[in-house]
Amino acid sequence: MAYDVIVLGSGPGGYPAAIRASQLGFKVAIIEKESLGGICLNWGCIPTKALLKSAQVFDYLKHSASYGINAAEPAVDFPAVIKRSRGVADKMSRGIQFLMKKNKIDVIMGFGKLVGKGKIEVTGADGNKQTLEGKYIILATGARSRQLPSMPIDGKKIIGYREAMVLPTQPKSMIVVGSGAIGVEFADFYHTLGTQVTVVEFMPRVVPVEDEEISKELEKQLKKKGITVLTNSEVTKVDTTGNGVKATIKSASGESVIEADVLLSAVGIAANIEGIGLEELGIKTEKGKISVDKSGATNVAGIYAIGDAAPGQALAHVASKEGITVAENIAYLEKKFPHKPEPIDYNNIPGCTYCSPEIASVGYTEKAAKDAGYEVKVGKFPFIASGKASAAGNTDGFVKVIFDAKYGEFLGAHMIGQGVTELIAEVVAARKLETTYHEILGAIHPHPTMSEAVKEAVAVAYGEATDI
Structure with missing residues (x-):
C-alpha cells in the first residue's frame, strides 16, 4: 500500500498533520495503536477538563449560599463523574473518526515500526502484519508517564495519570508527586471532591516553570483549600505491602513517612520513541527525543517528527502547529504550497494549567x-x-x-x-x-x-x- 504521506500516531499533532496533508493534495494514511485522538483526547487534555468541571460544579453547589441560593447538601457520585469524563473523551474520539473519513485519510489500526526507507510495518491487534510505503513519514508517537525507580507504577496503589482518570472508587487520601500541570490539576480535582491530598515537589516551588509570583500565589491558594504542600522534598521509597502506600519523604528537615490510599506519580513524561525503528534507520535522538531541524525534519531524508516525540514544549497546541507546519513544508518541497512555512516561535507558546x-x-x-x-x-x-x-x-x-x-x-x-x-x-x-x-x-x-x-x-x- 503506497502513500504520499504516512503519519504514525493520531494525537493532537498527528491528526492535524494528516488532515493538512490531505487538504494539500496528498494521499495520506494514519497509523494508530489504540484510539484516534491519542492521549490528549482520550487520556489527557479533554477528559481531565471534564473531571475538573465536575469538581467545579460540586464546589459551586457547596458554596451556593454565598450567591443567595439555598441548595440541598450536594453529594459526589464518583463513578458518574468518571463516566461523564469518559463519555466526553469518547465523543471527541468519534469526531476524529469523522474527520478522517471527511478528508479521505486511510486509518490503519496497529503498532507501526519503521522497517526501511519509506516503509512502515504495522502489527494489528490480531498479530497480523502489513507494510505501508510512503514518500514522507511523520512520527507523532506522543509520550507516556515518566517512571522513577523509587515509585514504579503498578496501576493499583502507585498510579499514573491514566489510572487517576478511571479509579473505580474515590480514595480517601492521595499523595501526588510532582506539581506540574498534571500534578496540581489532579490534586485540585481529588481534593475538591473530598480526598485528603498531599503534594510533594522536588523543586523549591510548585509549578516551577511558571513566574515565581505565580508559584507563590498558587501554593498559597492550595494551602488555603486544605491541600498539604511539601516543596524541596523527594519521595525516596514507597511501601505498598499494606492496604495503601507508605511514602518515605526526604526534605531539608529530615525524613518522614506519609500514608495514603494511593500515590499518583506526576513527575513528567517520556517520549514514545522505543521500538519504532529509529536505530535501524540511524535517526538521531538526544535526551530521549527525536532530533529535528526548524522544519521538523530528522537527519534521515523524508522522515519528520512532531509533538512530544520531538524537542519542543510537550503541549497539544504545539504538536498541532508542528504537524500543520510539517505538512506545509512537505507540500512546499512538492510544489503544492506557495512558500516555505514560517518557523514556529517557541518563545510565544501559551501554557495553561486548569486547576482552580x-x-x-x-x-x-x-x-x-x-x-x-x-x-x-x-x-x-x-x-x-x-x-x-x-x-x-x-x-x-x-x-x-x-x-x-x-x-x-x-x-x-x-x-x-x-x-x-x-x-x-x-x-x-x-x-x-x-x-x-x-x-x-x-x-x-x-x-x-x-x-x-x-x-x-x-x-x-x-x-x-x-x-x-
Whole structure:
C-alpha cells in the first residue's frame, strides 16, 4: 500500500498533520495503536477538563449560599463523574473518526515500526502484519508517564495519570508527586471532591516553570483549600505491602513517612520513541527525543517528527502547529504550497494549567527577561479590583505583564485566577503582531469582563492605571 504521506500516531499533532496533508493534495494514511485522538483526547487534555468541571460544579453547589441560593447538601457520585469524563473523551474520539473519513485519510489500526526507507510495518491487534510505503513519514508517537525507580507504577496503589482518570472508587487520601500541570490539576480535582491530598515537589516551588509570583500565589491558594504542600522534598521509597502506600519523604528537615490510599506519580513524561525503528534507520535522538531541524525534519531524508516525540514544549497546541507546519513544508518541497512555512516561535507558546485558580502564561518570566539583559517594566493587576471578578465571586489571583522598558516590547504575561486560560490568547496574538504597550492601552476592552485585567495590568506598568 503506497502513500504520499504516512503519519504514525493520531494525537493532537498527528491528526492535524494528516488532515493538512490531505487538504494539500496528498494521499495520506494514519497509523494508530489504540484510539484516534491519542492521549490528549482520550487520556489527557479533554477528559481531565471534564473531571475538573465536575469538581467545579460540586464546589459551586457547596458554596451556593454565598450567591443567595439555598441548595440541598450536594453529594459526589464518583463513578458518574468518571463516566461523564469518559463519555466526553469518547465523543471527541468519534469526531476524529469523522474527520478522517471527511478528508479521505486511510486509518490503519496497529503498532507501526519503521522497517526501511519509506516503509512502515504495522502489527494489528490480531498479530497480523502489513507494510505501508510512503514518500514522507511523520512520527507523532506522543509520550507516556515518566517512571522513577523509587515509585514504579503498578496501576493499583502507585498510579499514573491514566489510572487517576478511571479509579473505580474515590480514595480517601492521595499523595501526588510532582506539581506540574498534571500534578496540581489532579490534586485540585481529588481534593475538591473530598480526598485528603498531599503534594510533594522536588523543586523549591510548585509549578516551577511558571513566574515565581505565580508559584507563590498558587501554593498559597492550595494551602488555603486544605491541600498539604511539601516543596524541596523527594519521595525516596514507597511501601505498598499494606492496604495503601507508605511514602518515605526526604526534605531539608529530615525524613518522614506519609500514608495514603494511593500515590499518583506526576513527575513528567517520556517520549514514545522505543521500538519504532529509529536505530535501524540511524535517526538521531538526544535526551530521549527525536532530533529535528526548524522544519521538523530528522537527519534521515523524508522522515519528520512532531509533538512530544520531538524537542519542543510537550503541549497539544504545539504538536498541532508542528504537524500543520510539517505538512506545509512537505507540500512546499512538492510544489503544492506557495512558500516555505514560517518557523514556529517557541518563545510565544501559551501554557495553561486548569486547576482552580487557573494559570496561564506566555513569553518571558520576569526573572528570565532580566537574565536575558532586558530592563523591564512590570505591571500587576489583582482580580480583587475587578468588577466582573467580584460579581462572579472569584477574586483570587492577578494578571502580571512584563515589557521591555526601552522599546515597549511585550515580553511576557503571567496570570492566575478564574478563567485566565481564556485570556492568554490576547497576549499571544499581541506578541505575534509585535504589539507594544501603546496598542494594548489603546484597544478598548469591554466592561465588565475579566479581560480588562490585561489592559489594567499594562496601565499599571506605565503609571496610567485608573482602577487601582
